[in-house]
Amino acid sequence: MKFAKVLEQTLQEQDLPPEWIAAAIQYKVLKKCISKVVKELAFLGLSLADMKLLLRDEAQDKTVEMFHNEATPDNPIVAHYTLKKSKNNVVSYLKIVLNEKGDEQYSKDHIHMLAAEIRRKLASLVHSDDDEERHIIEVKEDDEQHLVLSPQRSHNNDEMEDIVRVENDNEIVVMLNSDLTFFKMLNSELQSLDDIRQKEEEFLLSQIDKLSDNVVALTKKRSDLYVWREFFRIYLDSEVFFRYNETSLLALERTGDQVKKNLAEFNSRVQKGQIIERLNKKTGVAACEQFMAMNMRLLKMLQFQAINATALKKILKKFDKQTSLNVSGRFPDLILKDHIFIHGSSLTQNICYMIQNKLLRLIPQIEDYTCPICMSVAFKPIRLSCSHIFCVRCLVKMKQRGKTDCPLCRLAHAIELADSSNLDVEALELIKKNFPIEVKEKLREIDKEKYGEVVNHKNCVIM
Incomplete structure (x- = not known):
């Protein structure tokens, strides 16, 4: 299935808001613009194969990739296609080199004939004076929808004036109306x-x-x-x-x-x-x-x-x-x-x-306030100097057994140096507010230990 149909079906099947669908990229309309660009190039005498022979990629300073031995890597350059960013749009133009000096370097008769044909078509619009306007022309449709070459630009604006410039009398800039429309629409x-x-x-x-x-x-x-x-x-x-x-x-x-x-x-x-x-x-x-x-x-x-x-x-x-x-x-x-x-x-x-x-x-999750030792809520949480938090009961047991380093990062004497000032009051209040059932169960376990009852912690890592 062609992508235009896929795009249309996808937009409908996803049950999107109407304003989203209206804002989506108009693929079919842009395809029609591309077809017009092709016609405008053909009007200049430039087929797809011709463009591959003559076009320079200015961004990479090299000719466009060749296929099926259409040309040698050192084929001459007579055309440049440029994209430049203006304040609000992307401006595109095709620059043709009209200088016939050096024609002898063309290695193929076809390239020579093609370049000469383009020059003849465009040179008639370039006057002998230094009027730059005559060096910048546009391919567009007339009132009868026939393609014509015109020195009057339909996309004329101040931004374009600053971007599109002719460097010498041997060049002519061709504005393709349809590709300007294409990029303006896409933008x-x-x-x-x-x-x-x-x-x-x-x-x-x-x-x-x-x-x-x-x-x-x-x-x-x-x-x-x-x-x-x-x-x-x-x-x-x-x-x-x-x-x-x-x-x-x-x-x-x-x-x-x-x-x-x-x-x-x-x-x-x-x-x-x-x-x-x-x-x-x-x-x-x-x-x-x-x-x-x-x-x-x-x-x-x-x-x-x-x-x-x-x-x-x-x-x-x-x-x-x-x-x-x-x-x-x-x-x-x-x-x-x-x-x-x-x-x-x-x-x-x-x-x-x-x-x-x-x-x-x-709504905090219990995992964020669980003591890493007993694996239950860290009621009365003690924050060690290394920032790790444990419940006070587990740290007391650790200290009684002579283990004074942090159980997680092994910071030396972290437990030994902790005192009442290490109580994380903010975390304590949060735990009391958000985990009342878990706190109640923890206090029940502490009471059982006080009276000598054995508390079985299934997940305890030190018992």
Whole structure:
């Protein structure tokens, strides 16, 4: 199936907002522009094979790659195709060298004849005076839609005047109306996608703020606190958008298909855990549904970004295939700093970071406040000079056994030097507030030890 059809079906099947679909890269329209570019080149007498023979890649200072022995590597250069960034657009133009000196260096009769034909066609527009305007012409359609060469530019503006210049009388610059239209349209579409992304990011961040306020209010009741903790634990374990154990950003971010699968598994686990049914208030149910909807919308944006990135890559590749003008690498480099939708930081990365820091951390997970020795809540947490935290009971036992180094990093005398000032008061208050059941169980274990009862810690690493 052709990509234009794939793009159209994908945009419809993903059930995207109408304004997103309207802002998507118009692949079919851009293809028509490319066809017009080909016609304008043919009007100049330049076929695809001719372009491969004559065109210089200014960015790499070499001729375009040859195929099937079409030319030798040292074939003469008579044309340059340039892309330059203006303030708001990308300007493109074809520069033809009209100097006939050195024709004897042409190694092939075909190249000589081709160059002479182009010169004859263009030279009639170049007057003997030094008027630069006569050295810059445009291929465009007249009122009857016939292609003509005109010294009057339809894309004339101050930015173009500063960029497009003729260096000497032996050169003429040809502005192809259709490729100027192509890049202007593509640049405009990328700007529309930037606007969509910015609005969507603002919307999702506002949703996170609202949901955060709701969660704070909903977790005042202990039973709801534990339900929400389980809900967020399932979400973290599902690793919906990212693999948390990866160090490479490229490796840790998941594809749209993977995210879709992970969200389905997350919803399934929520249903099995009867999370929704265990919430007491309708507002709690609505908050859970809002959280799930927010993740689904982020998935849609991820898919939308992916299909447009593919559309951009393919339309530039098609432009090169049909014209040999080599823009696939140059155009993205020119607009790299201007368009965040395609080349900016990942929207999912930004939003997931905010979900993690402004929402999920409202309900701490027990693993973040577990003593590494007894593997239960670190009630009355002692922060050693090396910053590692343990419950006071385990450190007392360690010290009684003559073990005074940090159990994790082995910092010498870290336990021996700790005193009451090492009590992490902030962590203590957080633990008392968020883990009342675990604290109660810990105090029960301490009481049993005081009265000589044996406490069996299944996960204890020092008993």
